[in-house]
Amino acid sequence: MLMVVREHDPLGRDVELFRRHLYTTGKVGPTAKGSEGAELVDGLVVREGDFKLVKTRFSAFFSTHLHSVLQREGINSLVITGVQTPNCIRQTVFDAVALDYQPVTVLFDATAAATPDIHLANVYDMKNIGVATPTLQEWSESKA
Amino acid sequence: MLMVVREHDPLGRDVELFRRHLYTTGKVGPTAKGSEGAELVDGLVVREGDFKLVKTRFSAFFSTHLHSVLQREGINSLVITGVQTPNCIRQTVFDAVALDYQPVTVLFDATAAATPDIHLANVYDMKNIGVATPTLQEWSESKA
Numbered sequence: 676m677l678m679v680v681r682e683h684d685p686l687g688r689d690v691e692l693f694r695r696h697l698y699t700t701g702k703v704g705p706t707a708k709g710s711e712g713a714e715l716v717d718g719l720v721v722r723e724g725d726f727k728l729v730k731t732r733f734s735a736f737f738s739t740h741l742h743s744v745l746q747r748e749g750i751n752s753l754v755i756t757g758v759q760t761p762n763c764i765r766q767t768v769f770d771a772v773a774l775d776y777q778p779v780t781v782l783f784d785a786t787a788a789a790t791p792d793i794h795l796a797n798v799y800d801m802k803n804i805g806v807a808t809p810t811l812q813e814w815s816e817s818k819a
Numbered sequence: 820m821l822m823v824v825r826e827h828d829p830l831g832r833d834v835e836l837f838r839r840h841l842y843t844t845g846k847v848g849p850t851a852k853g854s855e856g857a858e859l860v861d862g863l864v865v866r867e868g869d870f871k872l873v874k875t876r877f878s879a880f881f882s883t884h885l886h887s888v889l890q891r892e893g894i895n896s897l898v899i900t901g902v903q904t905p906n907c908i909r910q911t912v913f914d915a916v917a918l919d920y921q922p923v924t925v926l927f928d929a930t931a932a933a934t935p936d937i938h939l940a941n942v943y944d945m946k947n948i949g950v951a952t953p954t955l956q957e958w959s960e961s962k963a
Contacts (some may be wrong), residue, residue: 693916732917773876799937
């Protein structure tokens with residue numbers, strides 16, 4: 676299990692330009708390192724043997740060593756969950772496809788967007804580039 | 820003007836894994852270098868002073884020297900057109916935002932998708948990350 680978490684410099688020096696205003700002096704940015712916004716939600720824990728990767732952009736591959744870690748471990752097949760579908764999930768998925776990971780799977784009901792319409796539109800586009808999008812139950816049964 | 824064109828090795832050695840079957844022996848892949856599929860549509864011409872960049876993945880930034888070319892020229896502001904909205908356009912746009920280009924503009928009616936719904940859903944997601952999406956006319960008038 677590889678956990679990808681967004682954490683930013685409290686002064687915002689590694690934040691996207693379009694979000695930098697959220698990290699100006701006196702503010703605690705939405706996912707500033709060490710702040711509540713950077714904590715995992717209840718129920719998610721980085722356990723012994725898990726790998727925690729910190730990123731600062733939507734795609735987990737963007738300016739991180741994720742690709743080299745996966746290659747080193749001989750991993751070609753990815754199953755992706757999390758939020759939100761249009762941003763972090765989709766950008767990670769499209770980069771994974773561009774990097775020739777196969778199969779790339781997104782668990783339909785283990786990711787979400789601001790509205791169901793946004794979620795569905797993004798799932799549709801991902802299916803169109805060969806991504807599998809089973810529900811958690813369908814995927815679990817296929818592994819049984 | 821920078822023209823980004825997809826061209827692939829006729830043997831498919833630089834094609835995404837999920838499309839490799841389109842480039843097997845005896846087939847002419849959809850955008851094989853030198854084939855009709857790699858030509859520009861009527862009306863588009865690479866003119867003197869334009870820059871032609873060849874890419875092999877959705878994003879024009881993926882494994883190309885686009886970022887270094889733009890940085891060298893001191894270009895921070897991008898206006899993006901072409902097809903299709905969900906794939907090449909969107910992936911290029913999201914990478915441009917991740918790379919802190921600003922402003923990033925997509926001309927609403929100078930890009931397109933398989934259906935109007937797909938186009939609109941992708942424009943919606945791009946607006947949500949701060950991308951401007953004027954029509955060609957609106958943009959032209961703002962430059963006048």
